Amino acid sequence: MSQSAPSIQPIPDLNLQEPKYGRLPNGIEFYQQDSPGTRAVRLELIYPLGDIFQNKKGQAKGMFQMLTEGSKGRSADEIADQFDQLGAFLDLSTDKFSATVGIYCHADYFIQAVELLLDVIYHADFPEDEWKKMKAVSKSKLLLSLEKSNVLASRQFKKHIVGDGNVLGQVLEPEDYDELSLEDIRDFYEAQFLSSKPKVFLSGQGESRQLQEWINFLGQVSVFGKKEHQKEVSPDAYYKGRLLIDRQEGTQSSIVMGVPMPGIQHPDHHDLKIANTLFGGYFGSRLMQNIREEKGYTYGISSRIHYLQKAAYLGIQAEVKREFTEHTIKEILTEIHRLQNDACDQEELDSLKSYISGVFQSQLSHGFALMDIHKNRILQELPSSYFTDYFDALRRIDSDRLRHIFKEYYPSNEEEYLISVCGGWS
Amino acid sequence: MIQFEEKILHNGLHVIVHHDPNVSIEVVNVLYKVGSADEDASRTGFAHLFEHLMFGGSENIANFDKELQKAGGNNNAFTSPDITNYYDVLPVQNVDTALWLEADRMRNLSFDPQVLEVQRKVVIEEFKQNYLNQPYGDLWMKFRALCYERHPYQWPTIGKQISHIEEATMEDVKSFFNRFYHPGNAILVLAGKLGVEEAFTKAERWFGDISARDKYTRDLPQEPPIGTRKFQETSAKVAADALYMAFQMPGKKDAAGYASHDLLSDVIGRGKSSRLHKALVREQEVFTQIGAYVTGSADPGLLVIDGKISEGVTLEQAEQAVWAVLGDLADNGLAKNELEKTKRKALTTQEFGAIELLNRAMGLAEAAYYGDTKRVNQESEIISQVSELEVNQIANYLLRPEKAAVLYYRREHN
Numbered sequence: 001m002s003q004s005a006p007s008i009q010p011i012p013d014l015n016l017q018e019p020k021y022g023r024l025p026n027g028i029e030f031y032q033q034d035s036p037g038t039r040a041v042r043l044e045l046i047y048p049l050g051d052i053f054q055n056k057k058g059q060a061k062g063m064f065q066m067l068t069e070g071s072k073g074r075s076a077d078e079i080a081d082q083f084d085q086l087g088a089f090l091d092l093s094t095d096k097f098s099a100t101v102g103i104y105c106h107a108d109y110f111i112q113a114v115e116l117l118l119d120v121i122y123h124a125d126f127p128e129d130e131w132k133k134m135k136a137v138s139k140s141k142l143l144l145s146l147e148k149s150n151v152l153a154s155r156q157f158k159k160h161i162v163g164d165g166n167v168l169g170q171v172l173e174p175e176d177y178d179e180l181s182l183e184d185i186r187d188f189y190e191a192q193f194l195s196s197k198p199k200v201f202l203s204g205q206g207e208s209r210q211l212q213e214w215i216n217f218l219g220q221v222s223v224f225g226k227k228e229h230q231k232e233v234s235p236d237a238y239y240k241g242r243l244l245i246d247r248q249e250g251t252q253s254s255i256v257m258g259v260p261m262p263g264i265q266h267p268d269h270h271d272l273k274i275a276n277t278l279f280g281g282y283f284g285s286r287l288m289q290n291i292r293e294e295k296g297y298t299y300g301i302s303s304r305i306h307y308l309q310k311a312a313y314l315g316i317q318a319e320v321k322r323e324f325t326e327h328t329i330k331e332i333l334t335e336i337h338r339l340q341n342d343a344c345d346q347e348e349l350d351s352l353k354s355y356i357s358g359v360f361q362s363q364l365s366h367g368f369a370l371m372d373i374h375k376n377r378i379l380q381e382l383p384s385s386y387f388t389d390y391f392d393a394l395r396r397i398d399s400d401r402l403r404h405i406f407k408e409y410y411p412s413n414e415e416e417y418l419i420s421v422c423g424g425w426s
Numbered sequence: 427m428i429q430f431e432e433k434i435l436h437n438g439l440h441v442i443v444h445h446d447p448n449v450s451i452e453v454v455n456v457l458y459k460v461g462s463a464d465e466d467a468s469r470t471g472f473a474h475l476f477e478h479l480m481f482g483g484s485e486n487i488a489n490f491d492k493e494l495q496k497a498g499g500n501n502n503a504f505t506s507p508d509i510t511n512y513y514d515v516l517p518v519q520n521v522d523t524a525l526w527l528e529a530d531r532m533r534n535l536s537f538d539p540q541v542l543e544v545q546r547k548v549v550i551e552e553f554k555q556n557y558l559n560q561p562y563g564d565l566w567m568k569f570r571a572l573c574y575e576r577h578p579y580q581w582p583t584i585g586k587q588i589s590h591i592e593e594a595t596m597e598d599v600k601s602f603f604n605r606f607y608h609p610g611n612a613i614l615v616l617a618g619k620l621g622v623e624e625a626f627t628k629a630e631r632w633f634g635d636i637s638a639r640d641k642y643t644r645d646l647p648q649e650p651p652i653g654t655r656k657f658q659e660t661s662a663k664v665a666a667d668a669l670y671m672a673f674q675m676p677g678k679k680d681a682a683g684y685a686s687h688d689l690l691s692d693v694i695g696r697g698k699s700s701r702l703h704k705a706l707v708r709e710q711e712v713f714t715q716i717g718a719y720v721t722g723s724a725d726p727g728l729l730v731i732d733g734k735i736s737e738g739v740t741l742e743q744a745e746q747a748v749w750a751v752l753g754d755l756a757d758n759g760l761a762k763n764e765l766e767k768t769k770r771k772a773l774t775t776q777e778f779g780a781i782e783l784l785n786r787a788m789g790l791a792e793a794a795y796y797g798d799t800k801r802v803n804q805e806s807e808i809i810s811q812v813s814e815l816e817v818n819q820i821a822n823y824l825l826r827p828e829k830a831a832v833l834y835y836r837r838e839h840n
Binding site for chain 1: 519
């Protein structure tokens, strides 16, 4: 017996909870988000200290990675062992604009783990032998990643979409590690890190008594710096045209292509984000339906907008059967042409809208995820109305507006694009 | 603690419900008890190809993804050597849409030849992207075949070779469906906002009338224990020599045996304070990275050591260095507090793993697959109970050259 389709219910607006916010007695901005039903806790110290503050490539990343490789009174091995004894995991990562020192642990060990963390990173002593090992290991990991054709295509793209030589497009080369000395690392630590004021994000669940204890503890931490680092960097003119890394071995090509886009503060941002989802942001997107589901050229193709402070760029990415490289590029442009000229039918538009709001809700099934989206919003200095504005735009957008967005921001002629390929054209 | 209730419908479908009042969504997870190990040795990669075809239209529905997207849902699936798992996540108001979709494709597929042709191409591109066009991408094809001579775990889920995917016919597709895709061979989990009674009512309403078919009983050739060292060499254009070693260990059906071996693998090679990392990356600088982990399968699986070797060190020297570390553990046992800290890390991992509703739903389905849904809540307890004596005995017995499969992955210079 077959059963007929259930009627689709409208998805109610999400009442998006904001994390609790406060300024601690030590002047630190503090955000806290509960996540009922777990004893897992995550604390993140986010320093506004990314690559844009460094004098040498790799300096910021190297310094943050070295933070737990030796401190006054503790060797690197002792530090690793003591975190393990508490069952705690660390995250030391950097990007262009900020750096994260994160710790993941069980509520019962939270204070001990954070005390250890702060003691270690604020008394780091950067032993020479650990630095040599770190460099050797990082360099060899980089060399391994440079074997991957998607990595090569994407690095070439990143460099040229912001203008070759611009700090926003810098990627680490293996030889950069040879240029980087322990003095550079120490300089960055002393001149930048120690004075830098982090924002603090706490997610997870303790009993309410525990939580108050944690907040009191964090409010008394005296080692944090006072300086709010700020710096704005803009991209240069991008390279228009084709760039090939010729690779004979392998039967696939990695393609990355794109153009600059308006940034996240631009009035068209929300509409652009919706339009891009329709174009290449989900399984039902035009690109996936055409290149994968109709033609079978690829396992996956996507289009994303990447944000760089006030700037942004589009990145369309796929790994395709090599002989269809040219054809795939042509089909991508054809899809853009269609989106500029043919009205998107109502069913597709309704489906897109439901999908976007449904997925948004699905991703927020716990406090950690909720904190993540707010954290990104806060770090990008977006207003607290950002998400409601997005859903207002989603309700309002229609096929005329979508066509307009594609005409305005997605060129349909190849000459406007930077196209980076690793593999071959055919 | 993951609260749940379970029922078996009269057609054999195992239904599990987990209510979480803190979310506004529902996860619909359907596990089919079929994986690449159930394939014929001359038609490998089929379970995974079939997973793709499950999205290509069922008896009454032309396009699975479109219908789910309209309801605000998203979905995905994966195939392992043991199972094929499908999940849909959507706002609870529209949970019926996901149930309607899953029930319709459990009932029957549309078997559209065009879908087979396109998905065959897509899977071949997936094969190339993940297994051929990646550095060390063919490793598991070779290493599985070395570790397993009899058991069908000897081929990866993507398949032994592209030709098996190229040769798949619609007849193969139909008979695979009839054999493995029916209520008695599936586990349905509803996890999220829905109340328990309502969830069971919906499960009965959508799946209750699907006909039962002949039960599939898995009977796979079992792998004998490794008795003498197995060895193979391969080479490719990669950036560094790599060493792979594996020891046979209990499958997940044996929860206690699995947990003790899993902890042993953590002691050997998880994180910066593990034995291998400390001795061979930090002290001796023989490897630039090395780790140990377990494969986690239903039948006996593998405890794997996997390392990239430093420039100027030979594979032979690197292997010797690993044996020195393993030999010390095998002969002298654990250090004070070593098991304690390893357990604590494992428990933190458990706690973080259970945050995501989808993980809880999949955890329930997996526990049921291994024969006891309650196990989903016992893992922490099982880990806590592993004794030092037990881990020492395993290390002493297992970490010996004659018990290992070893593969050298050599770098070809240009």
